[in-house]
Amino acid sequence: MRTSEEVAILEQWARIVGPEHVVTEERELRAAEKATYATGHRIPAIVRPADCAQVQECMRAAYRGGIAVYPISTGKNWGYGSRVPASDGCVLLDLGRMNRIVGFSEELAYVTVEPGVTQQQLHHFLRERRSALWMDATGASPDCSLIGNAVERGFGHTPYGDHFANSCGLQVVLADGDVIDTGFSRFPSAHAGPLFRWGVGPSLDGLFSQSNLGIVTRMTIWLMPAPEYFQGYYFRAESSEGLSGLIDALRPLRLNGTIRSASHIANDYKVLSALQQYPWHAAGGRTPLSRPLMERFRKELKIGVWNGSGALYGTKAQVREARRLLRRALAGKTSRLQFVDDRKLRFASMFAKAYQLGSGWNLARMLAVLRPVYGLMKGIPTEHPLASTYWRKTAPPPPRMDPDRDGCGLLWCSPVAPNDGFHAQQLTGLATELLLRHGFEPMISVTVLTERTLSCIISISYDRDVPGEDQRATACHEELLGELGRKGYYPYRASIGSMSAAMGPAGPYTQLLRKIKDALDPAGILAPGRYECREPDRVKSATPPS
């Protein structure tokens, strides 16, 4: 049963966006409430505006009516909560229909998009124009929103991998329906609007990332010129302790700009999950996959305990020099360092068997994993990593994968650590032990995210259809987050359900956030709970000036 206020606002929204774009059908609502782990928040309706003006009108109505609204771009925030709002009872504001590419410059290398524009869409757009620009892509689905990922501060694989750092000129609808443009975009016909982050005066972009202070309805994303030459590199360590040496060897090259993109280093569990589903037969139906069994697979598949990839971008001579420096840095740290370019990859695909004999590498099987990663390093979206969300399922992934619908269990924890071997070792060691103890495979990748930091992505992957697993996964995630925090490692991004925990205890910082939120959205109708500290933080109120 809906209250009369709810009925009234649904009617208002229907007038704004058209009745066919106000969803109240039970099946659709229940589907939207389902993520890749246990969440309890209910969604009373979904509203799908067509443009910024409609978003403004919808928000004005919500603001007047005191109705809580939760915006999503395409809602494919898998592992962190999918489409599920951070609080119970929020109406979903689905921006998926706003999928126009509204600006583009080949010379100045940018594109301006709306929240519904997906990775695949931009990729096609550039291909169609025979553009000499590359986008950055994440390993998430090609159907993921570019803006959604950027405002969550997600990252990819090219030199433009830090998505939020490579964007500017945000158009933002505030809780009360006002709309602003950030940076120079707020000035009439400013030439540098899509080009320069800061503008003049306080810079507000950061306020609208990982936040509930506004709805980003447009954003400029910078693109990179396709390099004259591209080469991927792959390396590995044969022991879990080998990670430390790899990280320490790569750090100077990342700091001095020889390596300009993130290297990703995945452990054996992670690689196995990219190659196949859980080996139920070999494991005798038991979980988690034990260390000894993992070791057997590792030897069979000729993968390392740690398996790294990265890429070099530049002229032939620039890449050649980077290759020399990389070889020198990794000497003695890795059992194998391979370089792959387009030609070699084509060749390898044709002669996988012969290549394997020559190189000792099980290329035939590995190509299925290599190719999507290779593509990602060139900014080509792929569906491949999505299949690994079906890891613990007993049936194979369907042709149209949908982890939310299919009961795939996935819960991510993504702590940040110094770009330093000791920390990489300590962090991954802790996570490995903790996940195995909770009955999950420790699937871990370590990304050399910036010059000075690593981000470690720890996946808790399970089957939601197995009774009790949801609770066990949530408990494991909570303990992991707590334990990492006690050791000084905090996540770069939070999942629905852990947002308050991730934001830390109440204090002057959360009070400041609260003051800003109260100033913009006094009734808290915009995405309540999203990146908010839930502890009472209004206790200490500042003395007003006399």
Place this chain on the structure above:
Amino acid sequence: MRTSEEVAILEQWARIVGPEHVVTEERELRAAEKATYATGHRIPAIVRPADCAQVQECMRAAYRGGIAVYPISTGKNWGYGSRVPASDGCVLLDLGRMNRIVGFSEELAYVTVEPGVTQQQLHHFLRERRSALWMDATGASPDCSLIGNAVERGFGHTPYGDHFANSCGLQVVLADGDVIDTGFSRFPSAHAGPLFRWGVGPSLDGLFSQSNLGIVTRMTIWLMPAPEYFQGYYFRAESSEGLSGLIDALRPLRLNGTIRSASHIANDYKVLSALQQYPWHAAGGRTPLSRPLMERFRKELKIGVWNGSGALYGTKAQVREARRLLRRALAGKTSRLQFVDDRKLRFASMFAKAYQLGSGWNLARMLAVLRPVYGLMKGIPTEHPLASTYWRKTAPPPPRMDPDRDGCGLLWCSPVAPNDGFHAQQLTGLATELLLRHGFEPMISVTVLTERTLSCIISISYDRDVPGEDQRATACHEELLGELGRKGYYPYRASIGSMSAAMGPAGPYTQLLRKIKDALDPAGILAPGRYECREPDRVKSATPPS
């Protein structure tokens, strides 16, 4: 005469910082009110806290008493207003005593500093430790504050030239005396505090740059590893139209990462002002320096209409390849492309005369200008550019230069444009014509600031002791700012006196800023007027939710 409230607060501050650090002496106050152009704001007192706790206590007292306070780091914001507050009657909160370097890591390449730490101090610190890290320096005095420049979003000459983009972990005292740390620094013993910009949740760093929302009392600044090899490059164009081709040739190299630092391209007037004072004799005592006379000097000194410099950083092979690409790109665009490294510079200094014969370049005289620029590109602070603020003076600069004290006239205007030859040409053409028309030499430098933008620094340089010049300079500056805005070019930074104009007209954006300001500082006691729109922007108040 002071009011009883003023007397009371001065007593409170004296108890907090010690009476010797509360300055009420007329001579000192009047000196602090003097900038390099006409400003009218009076300073009733100067308070000099020793640490963050004292800043907090001072602010608590000011907040309670409703006393306006204006923080400065070292106050050497020459050309933009020096130490002068953005409003009349603000007490100066001078943070110069807070000059400790409180954190440093050679491996992870950062330093954590207080606002009083100067360029020179950090340079010494690194030298003393025989650190293999380089800082970035601006052409402002070695005595300038690092934090002061970074929060103003100033820029320098190395790959770490965008100062605010290369900093994180801000400690900020708010108007009410609360203190917060940004990013991960707010969490207990977070390892990534000085390493990672974003933290988790909304990112607030940008809020405290070019703002009056808080006082930055600590900041981490990232440093770059000294490259194995360094080479400066110099190039020029012989006509004013030649700028366009240079910019368009450099853009692809900046975009693809071959050039990792800002190139600076100065016009003939700017170079002349770096070489000498105004040629009063040759100009027959008249100003401005006419185009034909400038041309005569240009030929005599063998400088171009546009004179560019930049640097290449890397291994020998990396620099060699960058050099090849730069040569190829600039072929036909520049009449002369020179590469200089440490060895060549030493050699040139010893055999300047012989070198000139060989190269046709007036190296002996140019070395005086070249050397400081060369040093800046290696992050070595220099006093040299400061001398050019004495350009229109008839007496030579004194040994201890102080442009504020000495009546040097300097007013900067710094519009941002797309990294595109057409815009560079249009912008500089407009500024050249306008300044000459107002009776000032158009001293202009164009910096390829980021991959996609140029920043143009236009100096209005004059002698404040010549009656009427202050007014003429201000009028020229105002017209320039207005004219540039009408053409779509907006400044990256504003000067005291033009802040409200630079912030643009009232609208939803300025209303948003106002709401945030009101939430944090309801009485507006912290740096009132600083990067604030002065138009009434509270007219339209949002409807509160029912």
